[in-house]
Each structure stands twice: as C-alpha cells, then as structure tokens.
Amino acid sequence: MARSLVHLKSCCSASAFRASAVDSQPGRVRIPDKARNARVLVLGGTGRVGGSTALALSKLSPELQIVVGGRNRQKGDSMVATLGKNSAFAQVNVDDMVSLERALEDVDLVVHAAGPFQQAQNCNVLEAAIATKTAYLDVCDDTRYAFLAKSFNDKAAAANISAITTGGIYPGVSNVMAAELVRAAKDENKGEPEKLRFYYYTAGTGGAGPTILATSFLLLGEEVVAYRRGEEIKLKPYSGGLNIDFGKGIGKRDVFLLNLPEVRSAHEILGVPTVSARFGTAPFFWNWGMSAMTNLLSPEYLQDRSKVQELVRLFDPVVRAIDGIAGERVSMRVDLECTDGRHAVAIFTHRRLSVSVGYSAAAFVLAILEGSSRPGVWFPEEPEGIAVEAREILLKRASQGTINFVMNKPPWMVETQPKEVGLGIYV
Numbered sequence: 001m002a003r004s005l006v007h008l009k010s011c012c013s014a015s016a017f018r019a020s021a022v023d024s025q026p027g028r029v030r031i032p033d034k035a036r037n038a039r040v041l042v043l044g045g046t047g048r049v050g051g052s053t054a055l056a057l058s059k060l061s062p063e064l065q066i067v068v069g070g071r072n073r074q075k076g077d078s079m080v081a082t083l084g085k086n087s088a089f090a091q092v093n094v095d096d097m098v099s100l101e102r103a104l105e106d107v108d109l110v111v112h113a114a115g116p117f118q119q120a121q122n123c124n125v126l127e128a129a130i131a132t133k134t135a136y137l138d139v140c141d142d143t144r145y146a147f148l149a150k151s152f153n154d155k156a157a158a159a160n161i162s163a164i165t166t167g168g169i170y171p172g173v174s175n176v177m178a179a180e181l182v183r184a185a186k187d188e189n190k191g192e193p194e195k196l197r198f199y200y201y202t203a204g205t206g207g208a209g210p211t212i213l214a215t216s217f218l219l220l221g222e223e224v225v226a227y228r229r230g231e232e233i234k235l236k237p238y239s240g241g242l243n244i245d246f247g248k249g250i251g252k253r254d255v256f257l258l259n260l261p262e263v264r265s266a267h268e269i270l271g272v273p274t275v276s277a278r279f280g281t282a283p284f285f286w287n288w289g290m291s292a293m294t295n296l297l298s299p300e301y302l303q304d305r306s307k308v309q310e311l312v313r314l315f316d317p318v319v320r321a322i323d324g325i326a327g328e329r330v331s332m333r334v335d336l337e338c339t340d341g342r343h344a345v346a347i348f349t350h351r352r353l354s355v356s357v358g359y360s361a362a363a364f365v366l367a368i369l370e371g372s373s374r375p376g377v378w379f380p381e382e383p384e385g386i387a388v389e390a391r392e393i394l395l396k397r398a399s400q401g402t403i404n405f406v407m408n409k410p411p412w413m414v415e416t417q418p419k420e421v422g423l424g425i426y427v
C-alpha cells in the first residue's frame, strides 16, 4: 500500500518526489525535493525539547522553514535569532483552538512539544492538525494522552494526514529500538519474544525545562501498568527497584517502575507478553526523593496539575542547582528475552539529553516528510508509522553524537561488568 507523501501547503515546488535511502553528507540530510523546504511548526519551540528539535532540524536540513510556536514573543524572538534565516516565530496558545488553527493554516507538519501531556483533557493540537490537513508529531510521554491521540486514527486517515504520537527519545526512539529487536528475533527464528524491558537513566533533569519536573511528579501519581505473561498488572510507582548495567559511559544504575506509554503500545503492537519500563536518575538521593513523594503524597495530590505546579516552583531552583553537578547524561537500554533463552540488548547513550532529544524528534519529522508514514495516527513501533525499511536511517539520525549505540547484542558484550557463569562463559 502506498505511503502518504506529505501534501505541502507551503511549497510550490513541482519537482518529483525522491526518497533518500541514505544521507549523502554526514550531519546533513537529503530529503525529497518535494519536502525539502517544507514548513514545520514546533509548538513549545521556546522550551528545551521543542528548541532542541528546531535546532536539530535546522542542522540536519537547513532548507526547512522552521516556525517556533509559543506564548512568549520574547523567548520566541531569541530562539529565532539562534536559528537564523528560514525561521520565524508564531504566537500560539495550544489551549486556544482558534490561534492553533490559524498557526497551522500554512504549515506542512506540526511538532507538539508544549507539554505536560499528563492530565491534559484533549488532543487540541492533533485535532487542529486533522482539521487543517497538517502532518503531526508529538513527544508525548503519557499513556492516557497517547491512546487518546491514537483514537483519532480513522479521522487522520480520512483527512489523509500522517501523525505519530510518542515520537521523542523515550518514548520514541526506544520504541523503534524495541521493534528492531523483536524483528531481528523473529527473522532469526529462534523462539518467540517473551520479555521486553525498557530501562532509562537520566542524570538530573537531563537539561530539560521545568515541564519535565512537572511531568515526573505527575507520573508519580499514576499507578504503573505493566504486563506479565499477557496479563495486565498494576504496580506502585517508583517501586520494583533494579540495578541495571547501562554499559560504557554510565555503568550500573538503580531504576524504578514508572507508568510509560511504550509499555502498553509495545505489548499490543509487538505482541510481547511481558513488558515493563523503569527509570532512574542521579544523584542517587533524587531516587529517594521520588520514592518518598509516592509514599508521602496521595495520588490525587500528584495528579492535580495546579498542585504539581506549586511543587515545581518549590523544587525547581534546588533541582537546577544540583543539575550543574549531576550533568545531563541519558541512557536507554532495551532488553528482549525469547522462549529459547536468547537475550538481546540495545543501548543508546548520549552525554546530553537536551541535545539528543532534539535529534530524536527531528529524525521522526524527517521520516514523516520523506513519506515513511501512512495516513493515520501511529506509535513509532507500528510499521505504518515508521516503515520497517526506514527504521535504520531514523536510528542513525537520532543517534548522532551518542557515546554508545549498540543494537541486538548479548548482554555480556555491552555490560561493564558481565556475569561469568564459569569456564569463561559470560551472560
């Protein structure tokens, strides 16, 4: 079935569509002539994640027209000055449908990075994208929001637009890593995928904006959904601690259960019976702090956005001060175990989350512009969202600047301290 070519509203180029299999120049992307000077609106472009996405896009594909969207003109102008030519600012409030639809009128693709997504009551940006026939990507990290977005699949397909939800670094690139592990296991025909585990580590806030702090607190108010042998189970947030080896550049870190959308999407789409996600941070006492919050504050309190904003105001200065010492390293480890005992690992480690998240979201934008997605709303691991043959180039673009990026290796090859079971055999 044909994939959707982004129908450009902004560009009058009549040149033929040509998909690029491989980027010709390192650090630069050759995107199809038809989409080369597409207009991309980045909502939340004045924030850390949106700003990083806009910068990565302008580096990877300088001919793209980038519109930075936000409520604050001063911050917008400063971002436009950083991006240089081919950029502009648009004043948009994502809670105001009229301003949204106006901003989307003449753009080809909108990136929604104006979180938090937790406890949001609607999918305004996606609805405006469907109404104005604009391709869509969000960096959502909330299960309820992501599945609400997915419920617009038929409307997006009818409007002939491609939309991807949860297309950041994690979730986002981690979903594609998981999908590739599952594909490789099936291709090798060595048993059925049985257990899939997402492990994430980010030092401090990873250099992200204040919204990430609100996101973390709101997530602590959500019961964790995981899957065990096909059954959905509910667990306490920030429980089930494990000490995981993230390999070169990170080493062993404590990680705890969190409610993340890739657990449900990977379980349903990739068909793996046991799936969970854990997250850990540094310095170690932040993990204690997160755990203490789940014990001391009620879920109702942690689900209240205005109360959480007060907590953010209280904690943000302390967190920022400690961020200076903690750094902002990020690492994702995805483990797949199969029925025959085969255990494969993928690892992605970068010194700076605030840079890497931008390349990750930009990789999804470019995949959509290149026509790798069909009309509809998709998760990153769905082949209709990111075509199987487009995954390699997406991972290559997203992993720019990583200090460790490995796919489909046994644990002993990637861990800093592999376990020896005897006779020089490592597991």
Ligand SMILES: NC(=O)c1ccc[n+]([C@@H]2O[C@H](COP(=O)([O-])OP(=O)(O)OC[C@H]3O[C@@H](n4cnc5c(N)ncnc54)[C@H](OP(=O)(O)O)[C@@H]3O)[C@@H](O)[C@H]2O)c1
Pocket: 043, 044, 045, 046, 047, 048, 049, 050, 069, 070, 071, 072, 075, 092, 093, 094, 095, 113, 114, 115, 116, 117, 139, 140, 141, 166, 167, 168, 169, 170, 171, 172, 208, 209, 210, 211, 212, 215, 357
């Ligand atoms: N999937 C992933 O890999 C991933 C990774 C990290 C973060 N995230 C998510 O990304 C989101 C952004 O994080 P961040 O660190 O970039 O936060 P941030 O620095 O605080 O930025 C948030 C941005 O959203 C804009 N915004 C907020 N409310 C808005 C509204 N009503 N209308 C228009 N713009 C609005 C703000 O702009 P103005 O104040 O100027 O309007 C700001 O630019 C969070 O929800 C976080 O959970 C996802």
